[in-house]
Amino acid sequence: MIEVVMPEMGESVSEGTITRWLVAIGDAVEKDQPLVEISTDKVDAEIPSPAAGTIQEIRAEEGAVVQVDAVLAVIAADGAGARAPTNASTPAAAKVPVKEVAASSPPPEAAGAVSALAHPRLGRGGRLPAGDATPPAAGAVAETAVPAGERILATPIARKIAAAEGVDLASVRGSGAQGRVTREDVLRAIELRKTAAPSRPRAAAAGAAVRPAREPAAASPPAASLAASAAPAAPAGDFHVRPWVEGERVEIEPMSRIRKLTARHMSYSQATSVHVTTLFHIDMTRIVEIRERVKAAFEREHGTKLTFMPFVFRALATALHAHPKFNAAIDGETIVYKKDVNLGMAVALDWGLIVPVIHDADQASLAGLARKANDLAERARAKKLKPDEIQRGTFTVTNPGVFGSLFGTPIINQPQVAILCIGAIEKRPMVVADSTGRDAIAIRHMAYFALTYDHRLIDGADAELFMRDVKATLENETWSELTGAGPRAARSD
Numbered sequence: 001m002i003e004v005v006m007p008e009m010g011e012s013v014s015e016g017t018i019t020r021w022l023v024a025i026g027d028a029v030e031k032d033q034p035l036v037e038i039s040t041d042k043v044d045a046e047i048p049s050p051a052a053g054t055i056q057e058i059r060a061e062e063g064a065v066v067q068v069d070a071v072l073a074v075i076a077a078d079g080a081g082a083r084a085p086t087n088a089s090t091p092a093a094a095k096v097p098v099k100e101v102a103a104s105s106p107p108p109e110a111a112g113a114v115s116a117l118a119h120p121r122l123g124r125g126g127r128l129p130a131g132d133a134t135p136p137a138a139g140a141v142a143e144t145a146v147p148a149g150e151r152i153l154a155t156p157i158a159r160k161i162a163a164a165e166g167v168d169l170a171s172v173r174g175s176g177a178q179g180r181v182t183r184e185d186v187l188r189a190i191e192l193r194k195t196a197a198p199s200r201p202r203a204a205a206a207g208a209a210v211r212p213a214r215e216p217a218a219a220s221p222p223a224a225s226l227a228a229s230a231a232p233a234a235p236a237g238d239f240h241v242r243p244w245v246e247g248e249r250v251e252i253e254p255m256s257r258i259r260k261l262t263a264r265h266m267s268y269s270q271a272t273s274v275h276v277t278t279l280f281h282i283d284m285t286r287i288v289e290i291r292e293r294v295k296a297a298f299e300r301e302h303g304t305k306l307t308f309m310p311f312v313f314r315a316l317a318t319a320l321h322a323h324p325k326f327n328a329a330i331d332g333e334t335i336v337y338k339k340d341v342n343l344g345m346a347v348a349l350d351w352g353l354i355v356p357v358i359h360d361a362d363q364a365s366l367a368g369l370a371r372k373a374n375d376l377a378e379r380a381r382a383k384k385l386k387p388d389e390i391q392r393g394t395f396t397v398t399n400p401g402v403f404g405s406l407f408g409t410p411i412i413n414q415p416q417v418a419i420l421c422i423g424a425i426e427k428r429p430m431v432v433a434d435s436t437g438r439d440a441i442a443i444r445h446m447a448y449f450a451l452t453y454d455h456r457l458i459d460g461a462d463a464e465l466f467m468r469d470v471k472a473t474l475e476n477e478t479w480s481e482l483t484g485a486g487p488r489a490a491r492s493d
Helices: 157-165 183-198 199-203 258-274 285-302 309-322 368-382 460-476
Strands: 002-005 015-021 033-038 043-046 053-058 065-067 069-077 275-283 326-331 336-337 343-345 348-349 352-353 394-400 416-424 426-432 440-453
Touching: 002 258, 033 069, 033 258, 053 065, 258 352, 275 460, 285 368, 285 440, 285 460, 309 343, 309 394, 309 416, 343 368, 343 416, 348 368
Parallel strands: 343 394, 394 416
Antiparallel strands: 002 069, 015 033, 015 065, 033 043, 053 069, 275 440, 326 336, 348 352, 416 440, 426 440
């Protein structure tokens, strides 16, 4: 018998939700055939069969939340004598438990997390309700969430929790595919109900109508509010400061799981690494001119757009080979030097931040880097990344410059020891030497590059030398792969 286990779906991800089984008990399957769809806060993925055989048991139902390494199914390998499936083939004790919410206990950690299968602002079927400028958030209770007589789409676990908690699924906005109500939507509705309930008597006494958070803008000019007086005061000895004052109009929304994970990861990094940032001003004029000249032909030839990022990735890969400290990690009192150059690239999503990884970036051509970067970014926004594509990064790049930022001081992505932040590329007046060697003012395309590094391993001189090499590559490289301006060692995609 071969067990199909829940894989690790990315750093800091400890569980996933069974979205859909693609096979049933008794089905014959081939090796690497997709068996089940899994959804996490970062990735939607299909779990392949580890071997050819027959599905003997399925231990987690659709909608179940399963931990990493939990057994999802059992396969009888070909020739192993698979037994006929029966209703009793999976003991109750062996089933993967489904997390539930008790009325007397607070919601679990994932309460309020918005599924990324659909944008949280979209209504059922992925459409904004007519005349609704700011529709309720996923999971928000709304009287018109489902028209009378329409079949309610909901996952099994969502129905189970709703029945236990007395939640009317018809009043819950679904965030899943085609507006399906998910476990997170029901938990959000429960949380909002608990939060809003105490505020109603006071508001009624004051003559003010209390509406759910994110009520349609057509019904109320502001975003809608909850009475701030409903918030309980912090208990004695609790140093938490209530983030609003009496009478202030506020909107309360549980933090999504991806935001919780990001907060914990960043807080851990701040508490672990000794963060120092150095800033370099780099002339990108040569790259801007080359890119402008070849980008149309590049897209025709390679089928992908040429951005500035492949140039940066190439410069980093070269510098990481010359300065192995920056491609390392710290394990207690030991240093782990990574032999592979795997560049993480931060991608901003509507629901949070994710860092897909370009593996073996030092082995790719500029065209290969462009294809990989563009493909990873597109699939990250569509939640189509594979688990391995967000793991094993050795150095991270973040590019807030696309939003106009001049520079930033990013937090290191653990367990790495450095991260590079790229600012906006802008035309600026600079002092340069003219053809006769005299100083002159010229318009140059400049950008700030900020390197944050872990001072436990990297000293200031190390960081300056590393960035000096990055700067030299970006400013002086001929980029012969694009221009044919001279010989360069061949690289593969």
